[in-house]
Amino acid sequence: MDGLWMIALLLLIPLLLWTSSTFVFYFKKCFYVAWMMLLALFAIPLCILKSGGRDVENMRIIRGLVRHVKYFLGLRFDVSGWEHLQTEGPYVIISNHQSSLDVLGLMEILPDRCTMIAKKELIYAGTVGLVCWLGGIVFINRKKTNDAKNVMADAAKTMLDDQIRLWVFPEGTRNQRGGLLPFKKGAFHLAVQAQVPIIPIVFSSYSNFYLRKEKQFNSGTIRLKILPKIDTKGMTSDDISSLSDKSFNLMRSAFHSISDSVTQSNGPSRH
Numbered sequence: 441m442d443g444l445w446m447i448a449l450l451l452l453i454p455l456l457l458w459t460s461s462t463f464v465f466y467f468k469k470c471f472y473v474a475w476m477m478l479l480a481l482f483a484i485p486l487c488i489l490k491s492g493g494r495d496v497e498n499m500r501i502i503r504g505l506v507r508h509v510k511y512f513l514g515l516r517f518d519v520s521g522w523e524h525l526q527t528e529g530p531y532v533i534i535s536n537h538q539s540s541l542d543v544l545g546l547m548e549i550l551p552d553r554c555t556m557i558a559k560k561e562l563i564y565a566g567t568v569g570l571v572c573w574l575g576g577i578v579f580i581n582r583k584k585t586n587d588a589k590n591v592m593a594d595a596a597k598t599m600l601d602d603q604i605r606l607w608v609f610p611e612g613t614r615n616q617r618g619g620l621l622p623f624k625k626g627a628f629h630l631a632v633q634a635q636v637p638i639i640p641i642v643f644s645s646y647s648n649f650y651l652r653k654e655k656q657f658n659s660g661t662i663r664l665k666i667l668p669k670i671d672t673k674g675m676t677s678d679d680i681s682s683l684s685d686k687s688f689n690l691m692r693s694a695f696h697s698i699s700d701s702v703t704q705s706n707g708p709s710r711h
C-alpha cells in the first residue's frame with residue numbers, strides 16, 4: 441500500500457507543478473535562457489567557420505538557429521507588411537522593446553545584412569554575448585552619451601560602406617508598462633547622418649500571455665506590423681525632433697490597434 445501511495449505522489453507532484461502557472465513561468469524563462477545559451481554555443485564555431493570572425497553575414501546562421509524557439513514557448517507570430525521590407529540597400533529599423541523575447545520576433549523577420557545596436561553589457565552574457573559580437577552587433581555605452589554618439593556616427597559610415605541595415609530600439613530600454621516610452625534620438629540621427637530610410641516595426645503587447653509581476657507565461661500570438669518606410673533624404677539635424685515625433689505617433693497608434701485585435705482573439709489583457 442505504501443508503495444502505491446509513493447507512486448501516486450510521484451505522479452501527482454509533477455502534474456501539480458506543471459499545472460501551476462508560476463512553475464510554468466519559471467520553467468519557460470529558465471528554458472529560454474538555457475536554450476539560447478546552448479544554441480549560441482553551437483553558433484560560435486559555425487560563425488567562425490563561415491566568416492572567420494565578426495561579420496554581419498553571421499546573422500543568417502543566428503537567425504536560422506533561433507527560429508524554432510517560439511514553438512517550445514507556445515508562441516506564434518502573425519506578420520503583416522512584409523512588402524515594406526523589400527527595400528534595397530541600407531536602412532534603419534526601429535521597433536518597440538518589451539522583453540528579451542523580442543529576439544524571437546526580430547529573428548522571425550530579420551532582413552539579410554541586418555544587425556542591431558545593443559547596450560554594451562550584453563557582450564558579457566556568456567555564449568550569447570560572444571554570438572552577438574560575431575553577428576556584428578554594435579555595442580553602445582548608454583551612460584556615456586558622447587561615446588554612444590561617436591559609435592553611432594561610425595555605424596552610419598559603416599552602413600553605407602558595407603551596405604548594412606541596423607535595428608535600433610529607440611525606447612532605449614525594455615518597457616512592459618503598456619504603450620511606448622518616449623523615444624531617444626540616436627536612431628534618427630543615425631538615419632539622417634547616413635541619409636537612409638527608417639522602417640518602423642511594431643510588436644503587439646505581450647500582456648495577454650506574459651505578465652512578469654503575476655508570474656504568467658502562457659501561449660499566445662504576437663502581431664508584428666511592418667510600417668511603410670520613412671524617407672530621410674535631404675533631412676538635417678534640425679529635422680530630428682519632427683522625424684522622431686512622426687515615427688513615435690505612427691508606432692503608438694499601430695501598437696494600440698494591433699494589441700487591441702490580438703487581445704480580442706486571445707482573451708483578456710491589460711496594455
Ligand SMILES: CCCCCCCCCCCCCCC(=O)SCCNC(=O)CCNC(=O)[C@H](O)C(C)(C)COP(=O)(O)OP(=O)(O)OC[C@H]1O[C@@H](n2cnc3c(N)ncnc32)[C@H](O)[C@@H]1OP(=O)(O)O
Binds near residue numbers: 477543556557
Ligand atoms: C543563437 C542564439 C543567439 C542569440 C542572439 C541574440 C541576438 C539578439 C540581440 C538583440 C539585441 C537587443 C538589444 C537591445 C538593447 O540593448 S536596447 C538598449 C540599447 N539601445 C539604445 O539605447 C538605442 C536607443 N538609444 C539612443 O539612441 C540614445 O539616443 C543614445 C545614443 C544611447 C544616447 O542616449 P541619451 O543621452 O540618453 O539620449 P538622448 O536621445 O536624450 O540624446 C541626448 C542628446 O544627444 C543627441 N544625440 C543622440 N544621439 C545622437 C547621435 N547619434 N548624434 C548626434 N547627436 C545625438 C540628442 O539629439 C540629444 O540632444 P538634444 O536634446 O536633441 O539637443
Ligand SMILES: CCCCCCCC/C=C\CCCCCCCC(=O)OC[C@@H](O)COP(=O)(O)O
Binds near residue numbers: 539566615
Ligand atoms: C554570464 C551569464 C550571463 C547570463 C545573462 C543571460 C543572457 C541571456 C540569455 C538568453 C536570452 C537570449 C536573448 C538575449 C538578448 C536580450 C537582449 C535584451 O533584451 O537586452 C535588454 C536590453 O535590450 C535593454 O536592457 P534594459 O531593459 O535597459 O535592462
